[in-house]
Amino acid sequence: MIRIKAWFKSGAPWVWLNAAAVSTCLIMVVGVLGLIVVRGAGHFWPAPVVQFSYQEPDGQTRTIIGEHVDTSITPAAMAKSSGHIMADDEDTLVQYLVKTGNRDITGTDFRWILERNIKQQQSPAELMVVERREWGNFYGQLVAVKESGKVIAEGEQAGPVAQARINEALAVFDEIAHLEKKEVGGINYKLDQLRLEQKGLQLKxxxxxxxxxxxxxxxxxxxxxxxxxxxxxxELYKQIRRDSLVAKTESGQEVEVPLAKVVRVYWPNTMSMFDKIGHYGVKVVEFLTDDPREANTEGGIFPAIFGTVMMVLMMSVIVTPFGVIAAVYLREYAKQGFITRLIRIAVNNLAGVPSIVYGVFGLGFFVYILGGNIDQLFYPEAAPAPVYGTPGLLWASITLALLTLPVVIVSTEEGLARIPRSIREGSLALGATKLETLWLTVLPMASPAMMTGLILAVARAAGEVAPLMLVGVVKLAPTLPLDGNYPFLHLDRKFMHLGFHIYDVGFQSPNVEAARPLVYATSLLLVLVIVGLNLSAILIRNHLREKYRALEG
Incomplete structure (x- = not known):
């Protein structure tokens, strides 16, 4: 008993308790990250297409084609309670989730099938996957290639001809996208500016x-x-609508798929390892550089990446000077008393306010009051359509700057407090003014602490979703906030965000099963973006810390 009491008094149990808590947290974090990496990175790997010979509940046998996505194992008791008929010797009910695609034909992308009802399964070489711009994937067999309604290739020749025509169609589609977004979009923007200029001249x-x-x-x-x-x-639309594929579904029905709606065609069951690696790389690049499609469940997420990084950079530019100025005033100029202590308590409490409250404040003050008055004073010709009196990139950045301001203030104050008083006194003794001492000596030495505050601010702001839903983020933004039209940076535009994209795809998608892999992939990318931004700030902080280490000593 004495030894136990002595052990407790030594503090060793609390050390072990802290170590256990830290270890548990690390295991949980690593587990979550591991799940995201495996599910997210594996989303782009070409899975084999399986052909099942399946006995339906009515006794008929039919063919089912698709990708084996998941397996569910249910105990017999639970399966019986769910209405499944179980044999006496069955301990579990095994079900396969198969991505059958062909949503425009069958009405659904996925189907659960019972393992016990599978008579045969194989992976024929002729089964192909057609990634489409609409209606998701198509699974089946290629029959022929048509040009203007006439068959130009069939049988073994259909595959190479189809690939060549698809490459031509993709080149035409890229040209169409360039003309619509850059050229025609630029003309529409200039016409709208002329309309606003005319209305402005009439008002004046x-x-x-x-x-x-x-x-x-x-x-x-x-x-x-x-x-x-x-x-x-x-002319380009006529050209792209000329060709089509004729494919056979699992039921034997022949379907014509226009090449204008095809992204790519591949035969995964015949692909070598190098082919799969190449396909994987192309899919990853597409994910990072393309626009989303199919209600954000297919395609890429480049607008969300761009919007997230731009908003975080703007937030950093706004929050850093204000946070530093506030911290400098509280530490260097303000009289230390009851009012100053009260302000510090208020700043610390602001760090714990729910983020949605900041979103409501941003919507009410920045958007409706400040933005509405800006529109009345500077953009009367745009009425009744708002310019800054609506959620946008500027208000989202300011709202998140306000949300992360307490973190920057507290970190900067801590950095200023660690600087020895002798350094200030030495600078003043050499004839420098208080402002010169602050600007040339104290602030450079406190810069690592400022960067620490900025790192924490970036980490929080990049993952916030709730306030952004009120002050600027949207499901799909037709144009980026930065383009070639004057003034180039359009702070009034709405934007896409990785955090909101995860929420939208994961919880608002009409096709949950199809969207689930994309949720993991986008989550992985969001983690990488935050890590990249933080690493950049950490490198700058470490450089500054080494630079001023001698002075601190």
Whole structure:
């Protein structure tokens, strides 16, 4: 008993308890990250297509084609309670989740089948996967390739011809996307600016014959250019709609798939390891660089990556000077008393306010009050459509800057407090003013602490979703906040965000099973983006720390 009491008094149990708690937390974090990495990174690997010979509950045998996605093992007692008929010698009910695709034909992408009802399963070489821009994947067998309704290849020749025509169609589709987004989009933007300019001149009573003639000439030039691009687009659409694939489904039905809706065709059961690695790389690049499609459950997430990084950078530019100035005032200039202690308590409490509260404040103050007044003063010609009186990138960045401001203030204050008083006194003794001492000596030495606050702010802001739903983020943004149209950076535009994209795909998607792998992949990417931003800040902090280590000593 004495030894136990002495052991407790030594503090060793609390050391072991802390070590156990830290170990448990690390195991949980590593487990979560491992799950995200395995599920997210594995989403792009080409899975084999299996052909099942399956006995339906009515006794008929039919063919089911698809990817074996998941396996469910249910105890017999639980299966019986769910309505399944179990034999006396069956201990478990095994079910396969099969991605059958062909949603436009069958009405669903996935199906659960019972393992005991599978008569035969194989992976024929002729089974193909067609990734489409609409209706998800198509699984079946390639029958023929058509050009303008006429068969140009069938049988063994259909595969190479189909790949060649798909590559041509993808090149045409890229040209169409360029013309629609860059050229036609730019013309529409300029026409809208001319409309706003005309309305503004009319409101200021400066609309005269000269202004009318100038704007009419500019409109006429833009309309001529618009018609030229429209003619090019019509020709390209005719070209891309010319070819189609004829494919056979699992039921033997032949379906014609236009190449205009095809992203790629591949035969996974015949792919070598190098082919699969190449396919994996192409899918990863597509995921990082393309726009989303199919209600965000297919395609890429580049707009969400761009929006997340830009918002975090803008938030950092806003929060850093304000946080540093507030910390400097509280530590260096403010009289240390009851009011100052009260302000510090308020700042610490602000760090614990739920983020949705900041979102409501941002919507009410920044968007409706501040943005609405900006529209009335500077953009009356845009009324009744709001410019800054609506959620956008600027208000989202300011709201998150306000949310993370307490972290920067506290970290900077701690850094200022660690600087020895002798350094300040030495600088003042050499004839420097208080401002010069602060700017040239104290702040550089406290810069590692500022970077620590910024790192914590970035880590929190990059993963926030609730406030962004109110002040700027959307499910799908038609244009990026940064483009080639003046003024190039459009702070009033709404944007996409990785955190909201995860929420939307995971909880708002009409096709949950199809969206689940994308949730893991996007979560993995969000973790990597946050790690990348934090590593950049940590490298800067470490450089500054080494630079001023001698002075601190």
């Amino acid at each position: 009573n400066r609309w005269d014959a000269a202004a009318e003639q100038r704007i009419s000439v500019e409109k006429a030039e833009l309309e001529i250019e618009y018609k030229k691009y429209q003619a090019q687009l019509l």
